Amino acid sequence: MSWMRRALVAASQSARLRERATRWRFVRRAARRFLPGENLDSALAAARTLATDGIASLLTHLGENVADRAEAEAVTEHYVGLLDHIRSAGLPAEISVKPTHLGLDLDPELCLANLTRLVAHCPPDKTVWIDMEQSPHVDATLELHRRLRDTHRNVGVCVQAYLYRTANDVESLLRMGAAVRLVKGAYSEPPKIAFPKKSAVDENFFRLARRLLSPEARGAGVRAVIATHDRKLIARIIAWAAEQGIARQQLEFAMLYGIQRAEQLRLAREGYRSVVLVSYGAYWFPWFMRRLAERPANALFLARNLFGS
Numbered sequence: 001m002s003w004m005r006r007a008l009v010a011a012s013q014s015a016r017l018r019e020r021a022t023r024w025r026f027v028r029r030a031a032r033r034f035l036p037g038e039n040l041d042s043a044l045a046a047a048r049t050l051a052t053d054g055i056a057s058l059l060t061h062l063g064e065n066v067a068d069r070a071e072a073e074a075v076t077e078h079y080v081g082l083l084d085h086i087r088s089a090g091l092p093a094e095i096s097v098k099p100t101h102l103g104l105d106l107d108p109e110l111c112l113a114n115l116t117r118l119v120a121h122c123p124p125d126k127t128v129w130i131d132m133e134q135s136p137h138v139d140a141t142l143e144l145h146r147r148l149r150d151t152h153r154n155v156g157v158c159v160q161a162y163l164y165r166t167a168n169d170v171e172s173l174l175r176m177g178a179a180v181r182l183v184k185g186a187y188s189e190p191p192k193i194a195f196p197k198k199s200a201v202d203e204n205f206f207r208l209a210r211r212l213l214s215p216e217a218r219g220a221g222v223r224a225v226i227a228t229h230d231r232k233l234i235a236r237i238i239a240w241a242a243e244q245g246i247a248r249q250q251l252e253f254a255m256l257y258g259i260q261r262a263e264q265l266r267l268a269r270e271g272y273r274s275v276v277l278v279s280y281g282a283y284w285f286p287w288f289m290r291r292l293a294e295r296p297a298n299a300l301f302l303a304r305n306l307f308g309s
């Protein structure tokens, strides 16, 4: 991992920088590439536009590591309202939530209660997705998911291909017939627990994707969402799935708003399930820094905004 990536992930965790930088116009302007806006209406409008192109949405209200129970409950309330909006507008959309935004840091039981409320409020044919955060939260997040699955089917969880442990976690999720979103991983993790080389992460992603799409997984009812912008990996997975006789509609790809738009459209047009994660909210700074960390060229893009070009 490059020094720049580490620096940007560290910047994402600085409250002081967050307070200052979110007031700078050029930062706000650059962040707009990845966010349709700060409020719910802009996210819903983006979801409607995506739907006209045959692309489903995954909506996330930005935030993490809340300070107290009241804040975690207010976030839950917000998501309950969002589920109502999705239902009344008939949008092809689901929600994705961060456990620490729902109180995991404060009390895992509080987080479970908040998640249970959301899953119970969500129609049974839609899934409430649980994001995966930094490695100290992985066990607790998988445990939340496992306990929710005891009572509800419509919950899914994200797993990160950069962690060595994920191969084992995928086996447990496979046995459950779970809904699993596979990503490379957005945080900065030590080589003791995560593949330090990008090529090894990519290979592990391909291996895990095949496992999640295997006859055994499909037989168990696994819903696999392949969440990457990596066109080479997408092409490899598509070629492998075609060899296995997996129908296009059974392959679901997810990307982030504002990244690889042409690829999102191409997949939808060619009959694959194409999903875009749309984030919104005032707390966008850490999220934006992680997007910059994923691609050094984005830091140049930020610099260009500084000079207004």
Ligand code: FDA
Pocket: 130, 131, 132, 133, 158, 160, 183, 184, 185, 186, 187, 227, 228, 229, 230, 231, 254, 255, 256, 259, 260, 276, 277, 290, 291, 292, 294, 295, 298
């Ligand atoms: P990779 O980083 O190799 O990028 C492949 C190509 O995609 C790049 O060469 C570039 O062209 C383009 N690209 C990628 N990122 C870009 C960016 N920020 N700006 C511009 N172009 C970019 N992570 C996590 O830890 N927990 C989670 O819950 C989630 N959830 C999640 C949901 C969805 C729907 C997606 C798409 C991603 C996540 N992630 C995540 C983030 C994920 O872990 C990862 O950091 C990013 O997707 C970037 O990795 P790629 O797989 O795209 O590959």
